[in-house]
Amino acid sequence: MSFFVGALWIPGGLMLLWCGLQAYGNRLIFRRSRTFRAKKEDTALTVEDLEFCAEDGTALHGWWFPKAEARGALLVCHGNAGNVSDRLWIPEDLQDVPLHIFLFDYRGYGKSGGLPSEKGTGWDVRAAYEVVREKVKGDLENPPIFIYGRSLGGAVALQAAESLPIRGLILESTMTSILDVGRRCYPWLLPRLTCRHPFRSDLRIAAVKAPVLMAHSPEDEIIPFDMGEALYRRVPNPGGFYRLTGSHAEAGWQTSPEYADAFRAFILENL
Numbered sequence: 001m002s003f004f005v006g007a008l009w010i011p012g013g014l015m016l017l018w019c020g021l022q023a024y025g026n027r028l029i030f031r032r033s034r035t036f037r038a039k040k041e042d043t044a045l046t047v048e049d050l051e052f053c054a055e056d057g058t059a060l061h062g063w064w065f066p067k068a069e070a071r072g073a074l075l076v077c078h079g080n081a082g083n084v085s086d087r088l089w090i091p092e093d094l095q096d097v098p099l100h101i102f103l104f105d106y107r108g109y110g111k112s113g114g115l116p117s118e119k120g121t122g123w124d125v126r127a128a129y130e131v132v133r134e135k136v137k138g139d140l141e142n143p144p145i146f147i148y149g150r151s152l153g154g155a156v157a158l159q160a161a162e163s164l165p166i167r168g169l170i171l172e173s174t175m176t177s178i179l180d181v182g183r184r185c186y187p188w189l190l191p192r193l194t195c196r197h198p199f200r201s202d203l204r205i206a207a208v209k210a211p212v213l214m215a216h217s218p219e220d221e222i223i224p225f226d227m228g229e230a231l232y233r234r235v236p237n238p239g240g241f242y243r244l245t246g247s248h249a250e251a252g253w254q255t256s257p258e259y260a261d262a263f264r265a266f267i268l269e270n271l
Contacts, residue, residue, distance in 0.1 A: 029152065029178060029197055030116040031081040032109045038085040045091055052131050054107070054123040061111035062104030062128060064135065065091040071271050072144025072167065073100040073132045075160075077125060077153035083110030093254065097267060099146065100135065104128045106156065118197035122159040129160050141165060144271055149174065151223065151248070155199035162207040168239065168270040169212045170263065173248055175223045176202040176231050184224060202234060211237045213266045215259050217244035217251035239266055 040047040040063055048064040063084050074097070078087050084103040091101040106124045107114035114120060125147075133143050146168045149157030154174025161169045175181050179198040205212070212235045216228030232241045242259040244251035253260035 029080060030106075030108065032106075032116060033082050034110065036083065036085040036110065038088050040088075043088050043092060045095070050102075050104075050131060052127055054120070054127040056120075056123055058107050058114040058120065058123070059112065060104060060107065060124055060127060062102055062131070064131075065101040065103075067095075067098070067100050069098055070100045070136075071098045072146065073102060073136045074267075075125075075128055075132050075145060075147045075157075076101060076103045077147065077149035077157040078103065078105075079151035079153050085110065097264060098271070099267065100132075102128065102132050102135075104131075118199055121156045125156050125160040126164065129164055142167070146170065146267060146270070148172075150252070151175075152178075152199070155201045158201050158204040158208070161210065162204040166210045168210050168266060169208055170266065171212065171214045171231070173216055173220055173223055173244070173251060174201060174214070174228060174231060175199075176227045180227060181223060184227075201231060205231060205234050206236060208236065211239035211266070211270060213239040213242075213262065215242040215244050215251075215256070215262075217246055217248070219246055220244075220248045220251060222248035239270075 040049070045065055048066065050062045050064050052060050054060055076087065076090055078084065083105050087103050090103065094101060105112040106116055107120045108116040129145070132145055136143055136145065138144060142165055145166050147157045147161055147166055148170040150172040151174065154171040155178070157169060157171065177198050177200045214228060214232045216225050218225045232238065240262055242256065242262055244256045244259060246255045253263055
């Protein structure tokens with residue numbers, strides 16, 4: 001009898017271990033926050049609160065930064081931590097770029113409802129895209145919309161860019177897949193068995209028709225530089241690959257002037 005009870009404990013313990021590893025992995029992927037560390041009134045820019053819904057009915061929230069001289073729009077897909085309140089610096093840095101800017105939160109982040117998942121972020125970014133397309137109007141077949149994604153946001157951006165018409169895609173510090181990051185950096189999480197959100201950007205990017213600009217830092221301690229290079233090699237319509245300076249959190253146009261110039265030139269060339 002005791003042997004039988006012990007035999008039952010083994011699969012039960014393995015199941016608990018699997019669930020625990022999966023839950024911890026999910027927290028690493030989606031380091032979401034409901035707390036706003038800044039208000040839209042903290043910037044001198046004009047900001048509109050926008051509420052919209054994903055196709056499954058999840059309520060979403062974003063900040064729209066209109067610009068009088070805009071000739072299109074930039075849809076921003078942020079990284080895996082925080083929420084839109086941590087990204088006011090993006091529209092403030094890009095005041096000279098002739099685009100409206102839309103920052104939005106994925107489900108589970110900020111004021112957006114629900115809980116995050118790979119399928120959910122796909123619904124969210126496509127809903128955000130439709131908000132932007134309605135705002136800019138114009139040519140529905142070739143709308144003047146660019147998508148910018150950083151880190152996990154690059155994987156989210158590809159969920160829209162693989163099938164929706166855009167003028168250009170900009171990816172910073174983005175991985176080939178979450179599965180690859182897990183195998184490289186967190187092998188003890190057994191990612192092949194526990195990863196529910198693989199985000200296979202390496203497969204999605206082949207379908208992107210628009211030109212793609214990419215940048216990555218060799219000093220990136222979160223997403224290895226060679227993953228950025230590997231992803232760029234799969235781009236059908238390459239628009240340039242730039243080496244950034246600094247860690248994962250620091251790297252970007254603020255620390256890499258050459259990339260800052262390329263970012264702006266890429267948008268103007270494709271408008």
